[in-house]
Each structure stands twice: as structure tokens, then as C-alpha cells.
Amino acid sequence: MTNRVTIRDVARYADVSMSTVSQILNGKANRFSNDTRQKVLYARDALGYVPDFNARNLITNSVKTIGVIVPDIGNPFFSTFIKSIEFLAMEQNCISLILSSNDNQELERKHLEQLINRSIDGIIIASPSIGQTEIDNQLKKNRIPYLLIDQNPIADGDRVMTDDFNGAELAVNHLAQLGHRKIAMIMAKKPSDNLKRRFLGYKQALNSNGLEFDEKLVISTEMSKIGGMNAANKLIKTDATAVLTVNDEVAIGLYHGLNLLGKSVPDDYSVVGYDNIDLDEYLAPPLTSISQPIHELGATVFKKLIERIKNPDLPQTEIMLPVKLVKRNSTKKLS
Amino acid sequence: MTNRVTIRDVARYADVSMSTVSQILNGKANRFSNDTRQKVLYARDALGYVPDFNARNLITNSVKTIGVIVPDIGNPFFSTFIKSIEFLAMEQNCISLILSSNDNQELERKHLEQLINRSIDGIIIASPSIGQTEIDNQLKKNRIPYLLIDQNPIADGDRVMTDDFNGAELAVNHLAQLGHRKIAMIMAKKPSDNLKRRFLGYKQALNSNGLEFDEKLVISTEMSKIGGMNAANKLIKTDATAVLTVNDEVAIGLYHGLNLLGKSVPDDYSVVGYDNIDLDEYLAPPLTSISQPIHELGATVFKKLIERIKNPDLPQTEIMLPVKLVKRNSTKKLS
DNA sequence: GTGAAAGCGCTAACAC
DNA sequence: GTGTTAGCGCTTTCAC
Numbered sequence: 025m026t027n028r029v030t031i032r033d034v035a036r037y038a039d040v041s042m043s044t045v046s047q048i049l050n051g052k053a054n055r056f057s058n059d060t061r062q063k064v065l066y067a068r069d070a071l072g073y074v075p076d077f078n079a080r081n082l083i084t085n086s087v088k089t090i091g092v093i094v095p096d097i098g099n100p101f102f103s104t105f106i107k108s109i110e111f112l113a114m115e116q117n118c119i120s121l122i123l124s125s126n127d128n129q130e131l132e133r134k135h136l137e138q139l140i141n142r143s144i145d146g147i148i149i150a151s152p153s154i155g156q157t158e159i160d161n162q163l164k165k166n167r168i169p170y171l172l173i174d175q176n177p178i179a180d181g182d183r184v185m186t187d188d189f190n191g192a193e194l195a196v197n198h199l200a201q202l203g204h205r206k207i208a209m210i211m212a213k214k215p216s217d218n219l220k221r222r223f224l225g226y227k228q229a230l231n232s233n234g235l236e237f238d239e240k241l242v243i244s245t246e247m248s249k250i251g252g253m254n255a256a257n258k259l260i261k262t263d264a265t266a267v268l269t270v271n272d273e274v275a276i277g278l279y280h281g282l283n284l285l286g287k288s289v290p291d292d293y294s295v296v297g298y299d300n301i302d303l304d305e306y307l308a309p310p311l312t313s314i315s316q317p318i319h320e321l322g323a324t325v326f327k328k329l330i331e332r333i334k335n336p337d338l339p340q341t342e343i344m345l346p347v348k349l350v351k352r353n354s355t356k357k358l359s
Numbered sequence: 360m361t362n363r364v365t366i367r368d369v370a371r372y373a374d375v376s377m378s379t380v381s382q383i384l385n386g387k388a389n390r391f392s393n394d395t396r397q398k399v400l401y402a403r404d405a406l407g408y409v410p411d412f413n414a415r416n417l418i419t420n421s422v423k424t425i426g427v428i429v430p431d432i433g434n435p436f437f438s439t440f441i442k443s444i445e446f447l448a449m450e451q452n453c454i455s456l457i458l459s460s461n462d463n464q465e466l467e468r469k470h471l472e473q474l475i476n477r478s479i480d481g482i483i484i485a486s487p488s489i490g491q492t493e494i495d496n497q498l499k500k501n502r503i504p505y506l507l508i509d510q511n512p513i514a515d516g517d518r519v520m521t522d523d524f525n526g527a528e529l530a531v532n533h534l535a536q537l538g539h540r541k542i543a544m545i546m547a548k549k550p551s552d553n554l555k556r557r558f559l560g561y562k563q564a565l566n567s568n569g570l571e572f573d574e575k576l577v578i579s580t581e582m583s584k585i586g587g588m589n590a591a592n593k594l595i596k597t598d599a600t601a602v603l604t605v606n607d608e609v610a611i612g613l614y615h616g617l618n619l620l621g622k623s624v625p626d627d628y629s630v631v632g633y634d635n636i637d638l639d640e641y642l643a644p645p646l647t648s649i650s651q652p653i654h655e656l657g658a659t660v661f662k663k664l665i666e667r668i669k670n671p672d673l674p675q676t677e678i679m680l681p682v683k684l685v686k687r688n689s690t691k692k693l694s
Numbered sequence: 695g696t697g698a699a700a701g702c703g704c705t706a707a708c709a710c
Numbered sequence: 711g712t713g714t715t716a717g718c719g720c721t722t723t724c725a726c
Contacts, residue, residue: 028719030719030720031719031720031721032719032720040696040697041696041697041698042697042698042719042720042721043696043697043698043699043721043722043723044695044696044697046720046721046722047696047721047722050721055695055696056695056696057695057696060695060696072500072501072502074475074476074478074501075476075478075719075720076417076478076718076719076720077413077476077477077478078412078413078414078416078417078420078478078718078719078720079413079417079702079718079719079720079721080719080720080721081413081720082411082413082414082417082702082703082704082718082719082720082721083701083702083719083720083721083722084702084720084721085413085702087477097432097438097441097442098435098438098439098442098637100433103432103433103438104433106432106459107432107433107459107461110457110458110459114469114470114473117473119456119477120456121454121455121456122445122457123445124441124442124445126442134449135449138449138452140409141409141410141412142412142422142454143409143410143411143412143413165407166407166409167407249637249638249640249641253641276638276641277641279641279643280640280641280642280643283643302433302584303584303611303638305584305615306584306588306611306612306614306615307615308614308615308618308643363703365703365704366703366704366705367703367704375712375713376712376713376714377703377704377705377713378704378705378706378712378713378714378715379711379712379713381704381705381706382705382706382712385705390711390712391711391712392711392712395711395712410703410704411702411703411704413702413703413704414702414703414704414705414718415703415704415705416704417702417703417704417705417718417719417720418703418704418705418706418717418718419704419705419706419718420718695726696725696726697724697725697726698723698724698725698726699722699723699724699725700721700722700723700724701720701721701722702719702720702721702722703718704717704718705716705717705718706715706716706717706718707714707715707716707717708713708714708715708716709712709713709714709715710711710712710713710714
């Protein structure tokens with residue numbers, strides 16, 4: 025590493041004091057004579073001076089760093105979420121560190137630790153595998169503000185959620201209106217809190233549509249394309265004619281699995297997904313899905329976290345965002 | 360913000376000097392008596408002390424920060440790439456700032472600027488829209504090490520690439536072996552350097568297979584699902600029986616477009632994609648594609664950048680990684 | 695208008 | 711074994 029250009033170099037070059045340089049370069053230029061200003065600016069450019077971030081922030085502590093832990097950056101839902109956060113962070117002159125835990129709890133603990141070592145100012149946890157223990161041991165102990173989405177049923181801390189209960193209801197209502205009476209749900213094997221809410225909504229909607237809940241129509245599987253594919257085998261052994269999947273990724277796997285078994289969507293099975301990812305439109309057939317207000321989610325989460333960082337004593341909040349049904353061609357009237 | 364616990368607080372609490380605390384907490388604990396060690400550790404825990412990152416790094420400058428600019432974090436190719444980089448960065452005790460430019464040049468310039476303001480130690484540019492001007496004005500001027508992948512034909516700087524030329528050749532050879540003689544290529548409207556190499560490989564392979572290059576079989580479109588969908592309309596107006604798409608995302612759009620037009624893959628058209636993303640296996644039919652060694656790419660890129668940061672005077676390097684064809688069911692013998 | 699001096703929180707060299 | 715001292719590069723009073 026060649027020795028960096030420091031403010032001292034600029035000062036010497038412009039033949040002024042360090043504090044003059046600092047002030048001119050930090051919005052207090054109007055105090056100075058035009059002449060000095062020119063000299064300093066010129067020196068800065070000639071030397072290619074860039075202030076040292078650590079030194080500056082040590083004093084001002086003006087640039088906040090926030091961490092974002094998601095289960096999988098490869099999931100379109102989360103990559104979109106991250107884009108929102110990143111955009112806002114940039115705007116607010118704030119660094120966002122994105123970490124993808126890949127559903128690896130070990131890695132996640134390490135991530136958390138590293139973030140704390142970097143004295144992070146706040147953290148957004150969108151990953152369900154961080155539990156109360158980690159939060160107590162790592163975050164609360166170090167008094168690091170945090171915010172949960174899609175989380176295990178942890179009571180402490182701010183939360184921003186989308187209305188999973190209603191999402192599932194909307195899906196089931198839609199299928200019931202199409203005449204389906206045997207509606208299956210493909211659930212996650214280890215559901216996080218938000219997924220459990222989807223399940224509850226599913227049950228509730230069956231009930232309100234006068235349909236009976238049938239345990240055999242609930243298929244548990246991994247939250248992945250492979251999981252969805254495997255679920256197809258189980259689905260065809262039931263008398264279901266329609267199915268709600270826990271998310272779109274699982275639906276993609278399910279499509280493939282049904283295909284392999286010679287079954288057709290929507291002729292043999294009506295399918296509703298959850299997340300309304302980009303890709304839905306391009307599937308064959310385009311997938312009907314539940315849409316979460318993902319940009320609004322990002323914006324709300326970010327805003328709330330910043331509030332919490334600024335004022336740690338605020339009362340806890342819990343925000344619920346609405347969802348909606350996006351109809352495409354994966355569902356069909358039962359004939 | 361409540362006042363932070365500093366090393367001074369810990370020292371006072373443990374009734375030792377600041378430097379004792381610092382040393383014990385920084386791997387030099389064995390110099391000290393067991394007693395002191397205990398006191399310090401206890402004080403740290405009691406007070407919940409976390410060292411200030413800026414202050415520490417101001418001195419040691421041990422934690423490097425690297426930026427990664429990708430065109431679109433939502434593209435599975437890049438999200439996988441990022442996962443590799445992130446993993447390595449974590450291991451090396453290095454912060455990685457991920458930025459997605461969303462093909463927005465304005466945003467990209469802003470990103471670059473912000474990264475420089477944060478005195479980044481090095482930057483990985485995986486986005487083709489950063490041009491020579493930005494590199495000269497922003498990076499070179501500030502002597503920031505950088506590394507290019509998938510880049511415009513910028514001669515300066517280290518580069519790590521995959522063998523795009525050969526990738527396209529493999530695809531065309533495969534199609535030619537299946538008896539296709541009219542092989543189209545769906546190209547990007549504004550191709551970056553790597554995409555141009557794919558195109559060259561396509562032409563070369565046509566030639567070596569004794570096929571004639573036909574301009575009408577080259578369809579330019581946007582690098583997106585929508586772009587692929589639009590390309591379908593143009594494709595059916597040609598006499599092509601097979602097609603190589605510039606990447607998998609475009610292939611996904613093409614599938615959908617052909618579907619809409621009542622055409623079938625592979626019966627009407629054999630399709631080969633490029634990137635071998637996760638999803639390929641789940642498409643109907645599963646997509647044959649060219650696989651880039653993406654984790655190796657990430658690892659090589661990261662390693663090279665670190666080398667460059669440590670030693671700015673190293674000669675420039677250019678590394679080419681091999682690719683391979685992954686056969687699935689989107690191609691078929693021409694009958 | 696400008697500069698001197700103090701100090702942000704920490705580490706590292708060197709005493710003792 | 712432990713503490714003293716001297717900064718890292720910067721900003722910010724406050725005096726002139």
C-alpha cells in the first residue's frame with residue numbers, strides 16, 4: 025500500500041492549516057476567502073485526496089451501518105427486498121451489509137458475530153432461523169437495535185409483517201369460488217411464524233367456505249424447488265383438485281413434479297403460489313399468486329429501524345402490511 | 360444514542376490500564392497473569408463492551424472493505440456469484456458491500472462515488488455499464504484497485520473471465536450434431552464484451568460445422584425475460600430450427616413467447632441457454648445450457664483482487680476459466 | 695478569515 | 711506482567 029494522501033498533505037500543498045482544509049471541504053467554505061478556497065480545492069484535486077472514512081466516522085459517527093440477514097439471496101423475494109433496502113440506505117448515506125445465511129444456522133451465528141464486531145448500528149433480520157437465544161445473547165446484550173420480519177414467534181422487538189393470514193384466505197376463497205372443495209396446502213416442514221400464519225389462514229378460509237379441514241390434504245415439504253417437486257408425488261395420492269403452496273419457489277418445483285407425473289396445471293390441479301415473484305408470469309401456465317407489497321415492506325422496515333436506532337427507548341411496534349391476490353392461469357373452474 | 364462503553368470504562372472497572380485491556384482482548388492474553396485476565400474478561404462482559412470499529416480500524420487498517428457492483432442482484436447468476444464472494448470475504452475478515460446497479464448508469468455512478476467516499480479498498484466490477492470514463496475518473500484517480508468481469512473491452516486492469524467463445528461453440532456443436540442446420544442466436548441489443556465473445560464463438564462454430572452464417576438468424580433483444588418473449592415473434596419468422604440464447608433469463612422469456620405462439624420446445628425449436636442457473640432443471644422442458652464455473656469465478660476474482668490490493672504494482676493479469684455444456688431436454692434431433 | 699489545540703477510541707512500542 | 715506514551719487522520723471549538 026502506498027502511503028495515502030492525508031489532510032495534512034493537502035494543507036501543506038495549499039499552504040494553509042489542516043483545519044482550514046477540513047472546514048472548506050465540509051460545507052463551511054463560505055467563511056473563507058475566495059482565494060483560500062481555490063487553493064484548497066486545487067490542492068485536493070491535484071493530490072487526489074479522499075478523506076479517510078474511519079478517521080472521519082470516528083468523530084462524526086454520521087455514517088450508519090446496518091446489516092441485513094436474509095435466508096437466501098437467490099430467492100427473488102429476498103433479492104427484491106434487498107434492492108429496496110439498498111436503495112434507501114444509499115439515499116440516507118448509510119451502509120448496508122447484506123448477508124445471506126443460506127439456511128445455515130452455523131453460518132448465521134457467525135454472520136451475526138461479525139456484524140457485531142464491526143459495531144453495526146442496527147440489523148434487519150429476515151431470516152427465520154435466528155432464534156431467541158441469539159437475539160438475547162448477541163443483540164440485546166450488545167444493545168444493538170434490530171427489526172424482525174418473517175420471524176419465529178419472538179415477542180421482543182419491532183416487527184414488520186405482511187398479512188399472511190389474509191393471504192392464504194384470499195387464495196382459498198379464490199379456489200373455493202372456482203368450485204374446488206378439496207383444497208390441499210403444501211406447507212414447510214419447519215415453518216417459521218409467518219408460514220404458520222398462512223396455514224392458519226388456510227384453515228380459517230376452508231371453514232368460512234363451508235369446507236372441511238382434512239389433515240391428509242396438508243403436505244409438508246422442504247422450502248425449495250426440490251421440496252415442491254417431491255410434494256407432487258404426495259399430492260397425487262390425495263383427492264385434492266386444487267392446491268395452495270407455501271411460496272412460489274415450491275410451486276415451481278410442484279409444476280415440474282406434476283409434469284413428470286403426467287399431470288397438468290390447471291386441468292388436473294389448480295395451483296396458487298405465494299410471493300408473486302417476477303417469474304410467475306413466465307411459467308407455463310403463468311402462476312396465480314399472492315402478492316406482498318415488497319417495496320413497501322423494505323421501506324417500512326428501513327424507516328422503522330432508523331427510528332429505533334435514533335431512539336432506542338421508543339415503544340415496540342408491530343406493523344402489518346396488506347397483501348393481494350394476482351390472478352393468472354394456473355387456476356380453473358372445477359368441471 | 361446512549362453513551363457507548365469504551366475501553367476506558369472497562370479499564371476502570373477492572374482496575375487496570377487501557378493497554379492491558381486492549382492487549383488481553385487482542386490475542387496477547389498469555390502475557391498476563393490469570394488473575395488480570397479474568398478481571399478484564401469479566402469487566403468486558405459485565406459492561407457489554409464492544410470495540411469501536413472505526414477507532415480500531417483507523418490504527419490497524421486490518422479490515423478491508425471491498426465493493427461488488429453487479430448489474431442485477433435478482434439474476435440468479437449474480438446472486439450465486441455474490442454468495443461466493445461474501446463467503447470468502449467473511450472468511451478473510453473483510454467487508455463486502457454489494458451493490459446492484461439495475462442497469463441504471465446514473466445509479467451506478469452514484470454507487471461508485473459512494474464507495475470511494477467510504478474509502479473502499481478494492482472493487483469488483485461485474486457490471487458492463489461502467490465504462491472507461493468512470494474508471495479513469497473515479498478509480499484510477501483515487502488509486503483504487505479494481506477487477507473486471509464480464510466487461511466492456513477495457514484494456515486496463517485485471518480481468519477474470521469465463522470462456523464465452525468456447526461456450527457458444529459448445530452450444531452450436533451440440534445443435535449441429537443433432538442435425539440442425541439453421542441455428543439462430545438471440546443476442547443482446549447492447550452486448551458487453553463477454554456477450555460479443557459468445558457471438559464470435561457462435562459464428563466460428565457455424566463455420567467449423569460447415570454451416571453458413573445468416574444475418575437473419577441473429578435476433579437482437581433486451582437482456583431480460585421480456586426481451587426473450589419478444590424475440591419469439593421474430594424467431595418464428597425465420598427458418599431456424601434451433602436457437603442459442605444469450606443467457607438463461609432470455610431463454611425463459613423465449614419459452615413463454617413460443618408457448619404463446621403455440622410453438623413447442625423442443626419439437627418446433629431446440630433451445631440452448633447460457634448460465635446454467637438453478638431454475639433450468641425445473642423448466643418445461645428442462646433447459647440445456649452452458650455452465651460457467653461460478654464459484655471458481657468468485658474465488659478467483661476475490662483472490663486476485665486481494666493480491667492486487669496488497670501489491671498494486673503487480674503486472675496485470677487476465678484469467679480465463681473453462682465452461683461446459685449441460686444437456687437437458689430442450690434440444691432434439693432434427694427429424 | 696484562519697489556525698492552534700484538544701481529542702474521538704483505540705493500538706503498539708517500549709519502558710519499568 | 712503491566713502501564714506510559716505517542717499517535718492513527720480527522721473534526722471542532724475557540725482564540726486571534
